[in-house]
Amino acid sequence: MLTRRAALLSAAAAALMLAVSAPAKAADDLKLPRQKVELVAPPFVHAHEQATKQGPKIIEFTLTVEEKKVVIDEKGTTFQAMTFNGSMPGPLMVVHEGDYVEVTLVNPASNSMPHNVDFHSATGALGGAELTLVNPGEQVTLRWKATRTGTFVYHCAPGGPMIPWHVVSGMAGAVMVLPREGLTDGKGKPVKYDRAYYIGEFDLYVPRDEKGNFKAYDSPGESYNDTVEVMKKLTPTHVVFNGKAGALTGKSALTSKVGETVLIVHSQANRDSRPHLIGGHGDHVWETGKFSNAPETGLETWFIRGGSAGAATYKFLQPGIYAYVTHNLIEAVELGATAHFKVEGKWNDDLMTQVKAPSEIPPAKTN
Amino acid sequence: MLIAFKLKLALACVAGLAGPLAVAPLLSDAGIRGGADGTGQAIVEVRAGNVSYRVAGDFTRNGRQAAAPLRHITFQEPLAIMKHQVSSADYQACVDAGACRSLDRGVVIAPDRPAVQVSWHDANAYAGWLSRKTGEHYRLPTDEEWAFAAGSRFSDDGLPVDNDDPSKRWIARYERESERKPGGGDVRAFGSFGINENGLADLAGNVWEWTSTCFTRHRLDDAGETVSARSNCGVRVVQGQHRSYVTDFIRDARAGGCAAGVPPDNLGFRLVREPQSWVSAVAKALHIARG
């Protein structure tokens, strides 16, 4: 086991040599106010202003890498996850256009591998990946300017075959860069939301033993070779929201109320997805997630390209239980990609009513 | 097409509309006798008694959704039912005899573990084989019998109907089904979920049990009596922590389940043994004599 870990470390060491050459800046070279944000675990999103009258700031975040064994379905299948801040997906970071994002990436000594982070919202150095590779026991601070608005994926990208493996092991999250004046419908009308949820979808590839049972491993390194074989077949064994089949159902179902507008940010760092709210719609949908484009309106299903995050708002009009799925229903029902919304409020008969309950088919009329 | 598909999913999930409030019968003096007829399965006799039973199925009155009625049911005869769910080892004997479908890979074969990931058809195949083998008559319990034997392990899952707002019922059912006992879906050894006052083990644990009761839509009159009933026997009642309706060929309801509900963790079964008639007793004696 030690040898494999050593191999993993040395594979990353080469990349690390390239990474150290960038000049480190003094922390106070920008004369801007600083704000430290405590991140919260998805599906929740840290408190933020939807529009702001304040000037640009330096927003400080900390991402701590946590390698850990997690359970990914109700059968108790275990998985060697690699995570940002312990959750799959990593937390959603919300800033405004023109802010500086200052991220400290911590790789505790208890981990077994080097990690880094590539922000799709950042410009240069492979999204910051080249400047952030840290071994267990190290940390690094990166600052990038939020020049483009929208929802963007971030993920670990430690080089070569480590990249897809770390991503499908859980190391992906999202950033949301809001326009300073807030979201609009593209015609100048503001789009506001009463609450925001962040759903991170993962395709997981769990090896099976000769009897067909899912295998369990004691460390990520031990799972590597078998996992890559499954990954290369491109057929996931699980497709899950927020780290586990059923993570957002039952007692953990998302909640809302009739009349409330919900913003749903949906990321998929590796593979395409097609979110659909059964019984509802997308009022304003930034399918590609980029707020400089006008949102589409009134959608039934939208498309999240692998390696991107999209955003949709919906105002609930009817109480009840809604399923939020990827509308590849095999993945939704058999592989796990289903979340539920529990919506309280008053039923609207005008929108829907059961005119006549199920009963026998009446005999055909004869003339 | 997709709507039809969703409706089908939903049908398999019209779970937990109803359930009996059981009057606990006392453990009969006959007590428990274990595996006397070579089944390896202990049989419990639940003494004759009553049960307050919330009828299974869907109910309408004057063309609108109605609450499931509560009925008082008397069992004149004792009910002989397996103490445990059928074990995977006992089920495997049927597989080895060529009369049952193999268990899925991953189901632990052991005399003290339930056979799970079995369909209603699998359960019936086993009952048929066991009956032929022993000369006794084994069958799945009806939903009423299950409720009677389950006693306090069963709670009334009737829900009020508000015809002005159907969502209240959906949300109430969803919340109730979300109240899961801790421990997850891993199958455990017999006895892990305790014994009820009738001596039956592991009721309402993490294995739901097939019954012979079909999904039925009842039309009620103003007095709450069934005027007409239409059954769909492709969907059967399964019993456990909450009552659920599952398509008969489904073996694993976790993955096959619900667009917006909480599916059963595991599907297993236990069997009722019919009282022996004089004729069958003689037939059995002859059968054994011929050996």
Ligand SMILES: [Cu+2]
């Ligand atoms: Cu990594």
